[in-house]
Amino acid sequence: MEPAIKVQNLTKRYGDVAAIDGIGFEVENGEIFGFLGPNGAGKTTTIRIMTGLLRPDGGAAFVAGYDVTKNPIEVKQRIGIVPEVSNAYVDLSAWENLVLMGKLYGISERRLQEKIKLLKEFGLYEVKDRLVKGFSKGMKQKLLLCMALVNDPEILFLDEPTSGLDVESARLLREKVKQYNRDGKTVFLSTHNMEEANQLCNRLAIINRGKIAAIDAPENLRAKSMELQYIEAVFDKSLNMKEISKCPSMGETSFSGNKIKIYTANPFEVIEFLVDFAKGNGLRILSLNTMMPSLEDIFIKLIREKEACQ
Amino acid sequence: MIRLAEQFRRSLAISEKNIKIYYSKGPVIVFGLLFPLFLALAYIVGRSISLREVLPGLMGMTTFFTATSVGPSIIPWETRSKTLERLLCCPVALWAIILGDVLSSFLFGLLISIIPITFALILNVGLLNFVVLLFGMIIASMCFSALSVLLSAYPPTDIPATSMMLSSLVKFPLVFISGVFVPIEQLPSWGQYVASLSPLTYFTDLARQLISGRSFYPMAINFVMMSVFAAIFIFAAIRIHERTLIKRLT
Numbered sequence: 306m307e308p309a310i311k312v313q314n315l316t317k318r319y320g321d322v323a324a325i326d327g328i329g330f331e332v333e334n335g336e337i338f339g340f341l342g343p344n345g346a347g348k349t350t351t352i353r354i355m356t357g358l359l360r361p362d363g364g365a366a367f368v369a370g371y372d373v374t375k376n377p378i379e380v381k382q383r384i385g386i387v388p389e390v391s392n393a394y395v396d397l398s399a400w401e402n403l404v405l406m407g408k409l410y411g412i413s414e415r416r417l418q419e420k421i422k423l424l425k426e427f428g429l430y431e432v433k434d435r436l437v438k439g440f441s442k443g444m445k446q447k448l449l450l451c452m453a454l455v456n457d458p459e460i461l462f463l464d465e466p467t468s469g470l471d472v473e474s475a476r477l478l479r480e481k482v483k484q485y486n487r488d489g490k491t492v493f494l495s496t497h498n499m500e501e502a503n504q505l506c507n508r509l510a511i512i513n514r515g516k517i518a519a520i521d522a523p524e525n526l527r528a529k530s531m532e533l534q535y536i537e538a539v540f541d542k543s544l545n546m547k548e549i550s551k552c553p554s555m556g557e558t559s560f561s562g563n564k565i566k567i568y569t570a571n572p573f574e575v576i577e578f579l580v581d582f583a584k585g586n587g588l589r590i591l592s593l594n595t596m597m598p599s600l601e602d603i604f605i606k607l608i609r610e611k612e613a614c615q
Numbered sequence: 616m617i618r619l620a621e622q623f624r625r626s627l628a629i630s631e632k633n634i635k636i637y638y639s640k641g642p643v644i645v646f647g648l649l650f651p652l653f654l655a656l657a658y659i660v661g662r663s664i665s666l667r668e669v670l671p672g673l674m675g676m677t678t679f680f681t682a683t684s685v686g687p688s689i690i691p692w693e694t695r696s697k698t699l700e701r702l703l704c705c706p707v708a709l710w711a712i713i714l715g716d717v718l719s720s721f722l723f724g725l726l727i728s729i730i731p732i733t734f735a736l737i738l739n740v741g742l743l744n745f746v747v748l749l750f751g752m753i754i755a756s757m758c759f760s761a762l763s764v765l766l767s768a769y770p771p772t773d774i775p776a777t778s779m780m781l782s783s784l785v786k787f788p789l790v791f792i793s794g795v796f797v798p799i800e801q802l803p804s805w806g807q808y809v810a811s812l813s814p815l816t817y818f819t820d821l822a823r824q825l826i827s828g829r830s831f832y833p834m835a836i837n838f839v840m841m842s843v844f845a846a847i848f849i850f851a852a853i854r855i856h857e858r859t860l861i862k863r864l865t
Contacts, residue, residue: 319865358703358864381706388704392697396636408628409705411621452701 307370309334309460309491310355315364317350324350326515327364332493332508337486339506339523340495341604347515348495349389352464355493357381369459382410385453389464389495391445395438399429399448402437403455410456423451427481443474450481460491467501479505499601511607518607526603532556532570533598533606538579539564541589548586552578622711629702629715630722637685637692638723642779647684647723651677658796666740667827672795674731674752675819679790682724682756686763687775687782689716690856694773694863709860710853713764717849720760728752740826747834748825754841755818761848762814768855771862794819799831807831814844 310332317324325347332338342348353359355366357377366373369383393402403424407417424430427447437445446466453461463482467475482505486492496502502509503523511518511526519526535556540563549558549565554575556568569575572595583590598606637643655673693699702712732752735742742748766782792806793815799807810816821837824830830837 353864356704358700359861378706378708381704386704388697388700390697390700392701394632394636394698394701395696397632401635405628405632406705409625409702409707411625411706 306334307367308332309336309369310338310493311367312351312355313365315351315354315366316362317347317354317359318362323515325354325512328512328515328517329364330510330517330520332491334491335486335489336507337482337492337494337505339502339509340493340512341497341499341502341509342512343497343608346512348512349464350515351512352386352462352493352495356384356386356462382456383458384460384462385456385458386462387446387449387453387464387466389468391442391449393437393445393448393452396436398434398436399424399440399451400433402448403451406452406455412456420451420455423454427451427477443470446470446474446478450478454485458490460493461485462493462495464495465497466494467496467498475501499604511604513608513612518610526607527598530598530603530606532568533602534570534572535566535568535596536572536575536579537564537566537592537594537596539591539593540583541591544588545586548582552582622708623714625705625707626711626715626718629707629712630718633685633689633716633719634722637689637719640688640692642688642775643684643723646779646783647681648727651680654680666735666738670731670735670740670826671819671823674728674735674822675793675795675815676790677731678724678728678752678755678818679759679786679793679815681727682720682759683763683766683782683786684720685723686716686720686760687767687778689719690764690767690863691772691775691778694771695775700864703860703864709857713849713853713856716764717757717760717852720763721756724756724760725753728756735826743825743828748822751818751821751825751838751841754838754845755814755821758814758818758841758845758848761845761852765848765852765855768852768859771859773863789813789815792816794823794831798823798829800829814841814848817841817844 308331313329314327315325315329316327328351340348340351350359354361355368355373357373357380360374368380371379373380394405397405403420404417407420421430424433427450429444429447429451432444437448440448467478470478479501482492482494494502494505506523508520508522509526510520521529543563544560544565546560552567552575554569554571556570558568559566567575576593579590579593654676658672659669690699693702732748763782766785767778772778792809793813794810795815799810799816799820802810817832817837817840820830820832821834824834
């Protein structure tokens with residue numbers, strides 16, 4: 306079966322600056338694919354090319370089986386987009402915005418009337434006749450998702466969908482994304498929120514300076530970065546740094562009073578050493594934790610590695 | 616053909632949206648209603664000329680200003696509010712978006728231009744052919760609306776006031792060279808040549824022919840020239856907007 310999205314050697318330059326530089330990836334049908342990167346990494350440019358807003362300078366992007374450059378209208382007919390910046394018409398009501406979108410997707414008047422259920426689902430039915438200019442950010446974002454869903458798209462593109470939202474609205478939006486994914490929609494999620502990517506995505510691509518640093522499942526990315534694990538131990542007395550430095554498999558280490566943090570790819574050896582060390586020196590271990598690397602740690606590591614290679 | 620019809624339907628949806636949003640915007644009211652009204656009053660009040668003499672210029676001016684009042688501001692406004700990006704994300708061709716803008720501008724021009732023609736009928740000025748004049752007004756409104764959307768194409772600004780100001784720089788000279796205040800036959804030969812470059816000339820000449828019975832160009836030429844100008848303006852608007860689009864999105 307053809308992938309929902311196929312990007313091959315995609316390049317886009319603005320003057321001398323390469324916004325994206327020969328990137329490639331595939332998104333399977335029914336997948337939630339995260340696109341993670343710092344500001345200016347090339348996330349929005351990639352989305353704009355995949356959604357037919359910008360033409361690439363090189364390479365190709367296939368969305369829902371169509372070449373975006375050659376058949377942009379066919380692609381747009383099959384996708385829904387929640388952009389980074391809220392862009393509903395503030396001088397129209399929520400319902401008028403939805404009707405406009407419906408008409409622009411060629412939805413018949415009768416089917417359009419059924420779309421009121423979207424506003425009900427997102428808790429906007431009561432305010433459907435109010436102008437959007439009076440809406441809060443969370444309400445606007447919910448409306449944007451309704452507008453993106455009006456054509457029952459195969460693929461949803463979400464560009465920083467929960468950015469700046471209150472906790473409750475962000476949670477609702479994430480739940481809805483999961484729900485629509487369960488219903489069969491493929492989701493392409495651009496974000497710089499690590500936790501959100503971790504919670505939602507089946508796979509992640511990490512992009513920096515227009516290049517893909519890594520693509521994998523969040524747990525595999527973690528596994529590849531074992532040296533980013535660390536042991537955090539708290540003793541009842543302050544420690545002798547010289548003795549501790551004999552610890553095998555020890556990476557970067559930091560002390561703070563009677564607390565020690567040791568990065569290691571082999572946590573078992575370090576734990577054994579710390580237990581023996583405590584016994585041999587008359588110390589008591591008050592707490593001992595093995596901390597897995599956060600997605601943020603992995604992200605920074607990959608970006609640094611990529612930058613070092615360039 | 617089905618695709619064209621579908622895109623045209625989407626143009627109508629864009630046009631409907633424009634009517635809801637932009638007809639009540641301040642600059643549209645000022646440039647589309649108040650300005651031609653005061654210009655007309657300045658032209659008429661205190662002068663001993665007959666309504667029959669005044670009316671062709673008045674109709675030309677009204678149609679021109681009203682039909683060009685909405686167009687220059689839509690795309691800059693939508694660039695600023697990012698709604699242009701929203702439209703471009705939808706399965707609507709750029710030509711259909713431009714056409715939607717032209718149609719909304721056209722309807723505004725046509726509706727307001729009905730006012731002087733209604734006055735002419737009420738005051739029994741004696742139009743030679745009302746239907747031909749109405750037909751001319753439709754083509755003229757379409758031509759001027761296309762010009763107004765073309766005027767918003769460059770520079771690709773997101774400030775409506777800038778676009779309005781720049782379009783005024785084109786619109787005002789056109790009013791003065793188009794036989795609105797002085798009939799074309801009374802202009803010097805260089806003035807007549809310059810007048811032939813303005814689309815407004817042909818509508819004013821047509822209106823003069825149908826109201827006072829005299830004209831500089833044959834009626835067919837007036838219709839053909841307005842249609843040719845309309846086609847050129849729409850084509851140029853689509854091409855230039857295509858080229859400047861990336862600057863609006865980045």
